[in-house]
Amino acid sequence: MTLTLGEEIMLLSLDDDSGAARERQACQWAVAGAIVLELVLAGRVSVDCGRIAVVDTASTGVWLLDDRLRMIDAWAAGKSKPPKVTEWLTKNHRKVLDATLESLRERGLVSQEQRKVLGLFPVRRFPEADGSVERELRGRLEGLVLRHGEPDDRSAGLIALLHGAKLHRLAFPDLPRKEVSPRMREIAEGRWAGESVSKAIQDMQAAMSAVALVTMRS
Template sequence: METTLGEQLLLLSLDDESGVERESAKVALAIGAASLVELALARRIAIDADGVVSVTDPAESGPAPVGPPHLEAALDAVTARKKPGKVAHWIEALKKDAVAAAGKGLVDKGLVRAETKKVLGLFPVRRYPEADGSVEAAVRERLSAAVLRGASPDERTASLIALLHGAGLARLAFPTDDESRVEAAMAEIAEGRWAAPAVRRAVEAAQLALTTIITTAVVTSVVVGT
């Protein structure tokens, strides 16, 4: 079953039984970045050396669909913006809709169930308990093959690894493995020559922006808390 990078990130973050999402703030940013990566993989956007996102010219035969509606909407948003935005802007701008689309996609595909529970009896919170674990198992196997066993990843697997690495989410995919070994392998894959230069530049820019946003947020919270 085909799933988007955002759906795969959300799957990796969910506790199978309770449906509780781990590292939700980081995962939301990674899913926002995944929308940009999906558009780059579809050759519909380009990201320059300064991290500015632009729409690429469609082929003479006309632009091909980019997939689910939220990706079409993301592309429309990039197209409509008068002043081109940088990757960090688009990650923040796209993350809310991208997270909602990832949850809906997993429910529609029968991979999770959507449940709403109230915290403290007042605040409704959405949970996604597992309904079919086969896709998550396949994703984890592809990640393990590339990161732990040295298999050559395809574009989508390498992109997922780069997003996990950039957002500091390695433990979601490799909770029991040696952290330093995993981080080194993920960094090597993220920096490798696994795709066309334009796609690699886009993924590298998304990874860098994720790391910067998350590091800045952590530093700010520490300063505020002191």
């Protein structure tokens, strides 16, 4: 099963038993950034010097991506020049988690439960329903970061987003950040892909670093 980058980050964030999202605020930014990067890799969106533009409105065949593509296109249409990626992330990051969670539920990877906090406030939780995809994902990350495997475009993008959003603990909860951060930085800054994709990954990592500062200050 092939997941989007945003779904992969969301899977890493969800606690398998309780279904609660760990590091939720930073995860929102990373998932929003992941969808943009996925659209870049699909040739639907370009990111240049931190600015975003739609270059092809054709369907990707993935509703999670197509919904955001339509939103970006409508939002950017009224601008005099391509808007900044960080502006889109600020606009979209709180909304995108619900859509990503729904996609994971439809794929049968998580279930949905309604609970009440303090017996009063309803909250939704998404405990694991099928852990095989997450296990494969974590194994792939370990191979690239701990055993210095060579990443493909999407894996390099995923690691760059996690590193830029300072979500090292989601991918490697049992290891201190100092043991994984140097290799994740190397992958994020490396030339693993063509020039345009590498530039987009670097721009998205810069955007994640910028919004991570906002997250830490808020």
